[in-house]
Every structure is written in C-alpha cells, then in structure tokens.
Amino acid sequence: MKQRLFALFHTLGLTTFASWCHRHRVIFLCYHGVTKLSTRSPRDPKGLHVNHHRFAAQLDFLQQRYQIVSLSEYLTAQSTGRHLPDYSAVLTFDDGFRNFLTVAAPLLMARRIPATLFLITDKATEASADRGLEWTPEDDQAHLSWEEARILKDEMGFEIGSHTCSHSGLLTLSAKESERELERSHHDLVTKLGVKAPSLSYPKGQYSKLLADDARRLGYACAVTTGRGLNEHDHDLFSLGRTLVGDNDEIASFAVRISGLRWWLANLRDVFVGGPVETHQRAPIPAPRPAVRLTTK
Numbered sequence: 001m002k003q004r005l006f007a008l009f010h011t012l013g014l015t016t017f018a019s020w021c022h023r024h025r026v027i028f029l030c031y032h033g034v035t036k037l038s039t040r041s042p043r044d045p046k047g048l049h050v051n052h053h054r055f056a057a058q059l060d061f062l063q064q065r066y067q068i069v070s071l072s073e074y075l076t077a078q079s080t081g082r083h084l085p086d087y088s089a090v091l092t093f094d095d096g097f098r099n100f101l102t103v104a105a106p107l108l109m110a111r112r113i114p115a116t117l118f119l120i121t122d123k124a125t126e127a128s129a130d131r132g133l134e135w136t137p138e139d140d141q142a143h144l145s146w147e148e149a150r151i152l153k154d155e156m157g158f159e160i161g162s163h164t165c166s167h168s169g170l171l172t173l174s175a176k177e178s179e180r181e182l183e184r185s186h187h188d189l190v191t192k193l194g195v196k197a198p199s200l201s202y203p204k205g206q207y208s209k210l211l212a213d214d215a216r217r218l219g220y221a222c223a224v225t226t227g228r229g230l231n232e233h234d235h236d237l238f239s240l241g242r243t244l245v246g247d248n249d250e251i252a253s254f255a256v257r258i259s260g261l262r263w264w265l266a267n268l269r270d271v272f273v274g275g276p277v278e279t280h281q282r283a284p285i286p287a288p289r290p291a292v293r294l295t296t297k
Contacts, residue, residue, distance in 0.1 A: 003253060009261060010252035018261035019065070023086040025230035026074060027066070027258050030242040031055075033097040034104040035140050040247060047247030049140050052103050054247065058254050059111055062089060066258070070114035071159055071199055075221055075237070083233055089258065091115040092224060092242060094163055094201050096123060096149070098142040102135035105156055117144075117152065118163040118201035118224075121185040124149060124192075146192050153193055161199035162189055162220070171206040179214055186218050197221040212238035228263045 009015060033049035040047055050058070062068060066089040077084050091108075093100055096119035108115055123143035131148075144152070152158045164170070164181040165188075173181065182200070189195040200215050205226030215223050215238055222237040231240050243257045256262045 015255040019259035022260040028242040098139040
C-alpha cells in the first residue's frame with residue numbers, strides 16, 4: 001500500500017515539488033550495504049543491504065537531479081560560509097560491511113561519486129585482511145579490515161569515519177563507557193588510517209546533547225544521526241540528519257525519501273495522531289537536557 005501511494009505521489013510530481021522546496025538544504029543519505037544477492041537474505045529481514053541493480057538505479061537518479069558532494073565538502077562550506085549548490089546530497093554508509101569494497105565502491109567510482117564509510121573499529125581489528133576483491137555472500141555479513149579500509153581511503157578516495165568501537169547504543173552505556181567508545185575509535189582512525197578529524201555516526205541513532213559535547217571535545221569533525229529531515233548550510237554539526245535508504249526503495253519510494261516529502265508526511269502524521277514533530281536544528285545546540293533516545297535503527 002505504501003509503495004503504491006509513493007508511486008502515485010511521484011507520478012503526480014509531488015516529489016519534484018518537495019525537492020524544489022528543499023533545494024537550499026543538503027540531503028544526507030544513509031546506506032548500510034549493497035549486495036549481489038538476487039533475493040533478500042533471511043539474515044537481512046529489514047532490507048538494509050540494497051540489491052546492486054537497485055543501488056545503481058538510485059545513483060543514476062541522484063546524479064540526474066542532485067549535486068553529490070563529499071561530507072568534507074559540506075564541512076568546508078560550513079566553516080568558510082560558502083553555500084553549496086542547490087540540490088546538494090551527501091552519501092554515507094554505516095557499519096563498514098565488506099560489500100562496500102566489493103560491490104558499492106566500484107559502482108560509486110565508475111560514476112565518480114564520493115561517499116563516507118563509518119567503521120565499527122573493533123570489527124576492523126577482528127577482520128581478516130587476506131581476502132579477494134570479488135564479492136561473495138559472506139561479504140554481506142563480514143566487516144572490512146584496517147588494510148581494506150586503507151585501500152578505500154588512500155587508493156579509492158573514500159572518506160572514513162567512526163561508528164564507535166562496538167556499535168553499542170551509547171545511551172545504554174555509562175558516561176565512562178560511552179566516552180571510551182568515542183575516544184578509542186577516534187584514536188584508532190587517527191593512528192591506523194591517518195584520518196585527521198574523523199566524522200562520527202551515532203550507533204542505532206542514539207544521541208544526546210552530552211554525547212554531542214563529548215564528540216566535539218574529543219576532536220570529531222561532526223556527527224550524523226538517523227533522524228529524518230534535511231540539513232541547512234548552518235545546521236548544528238553534531239546532529240546532522242540523514243534519510244535511511246533500503247532495499248524496499250524502488251525509484252518512486254527513493255524519490256519520496258530524498259525529496260523530503262517523506263519527512264513532511266511523517267510530521268503531518270504526528271500532528272494528527274500525536275508524537276514529536278521533527279524540526280531542523282541549527283548551531284549552537286540548545287541548553288543541556290536529559291539524554292533521550294531520539295531514534296533507532
């Protein structure tokens with residue numbers, strides 16, 4: 001039903017209208033993996049690993065309508081006060097699955113599309129480095145090693161950030177444990193990959209004002225959430241919203257998501273059925289408040 005409704009919205013031009021309304025904002029996309037499996041694996045019930053043909057179609061759709069920039073370009077534009085082109089988009093990938101190297105990276109490189117990959121750094125330490133570059137079904141569950149991450153960064157030009165050490169929800173940990181997750185992951189990225197100021201993706205979308213302050217203090221450049229919405233050019237750098245993309249997203253559904261129409265619909269639903277209406281957050285962050293789970297994934 002939802003897919004049919006999204007197809008209708010797209011056919012009627014509502015996605016084009018929503019995209020135009022949000023043209024001055026920057027859409028951040030959140031992927032997890034890209035697979036060559038023809039049917040979804042039982043180990044991926046949520047469809048976080050996008051079929052490679054669908055992923056290629058999404059990339060082509062993006063390139064025809066958006067200016068795809070790197071996360072570092074967005075950060076530089078913020079720091080210098082320079083406005084990015086209208087219809088700008090940033091691609092990010094969480095978890096550091098090995099199929100980024102064997103499936104997603106070749107498709108991105110063929111189109112010269114930049115992307116940022118967020119590693120679970122303990123997984124990178126545990127991973128074997130002695131593997132080929134051809135995709136296997138195991139790549140959809142395996143994680144990248146440090147050596148493979150170094151190839152992606154130094155030879156292929158992708159940006160590497162932190163998804164913490166263990167991917168634990170930071171709001172479920174003590175203050176000391178959450179700081180350790182952030183600090184050690186930051187240290188590993190700096191020492192093992194030479195990343196000067198890593199970006200951060202909050203695991204499971206859990207973040208708070210206190211966690212954002214810790215990330216700033218430890219030297220992270222920015223942090224991304226899984227909250228819906230688009231980002232202004234002066235959006236707070238430690239609560240950047242992203243749009244989750246999955247294997248269920250055919251082009252119409254994908255257009256609804258990246259245009260910001262999905263965000264409008266969610267806020268409209270919350271108005272009528274109750275719940276928090278999501279708003280954009282600009283720097284500086286408001287005064288401290290109790291940590292709450294804002295969203296999960």
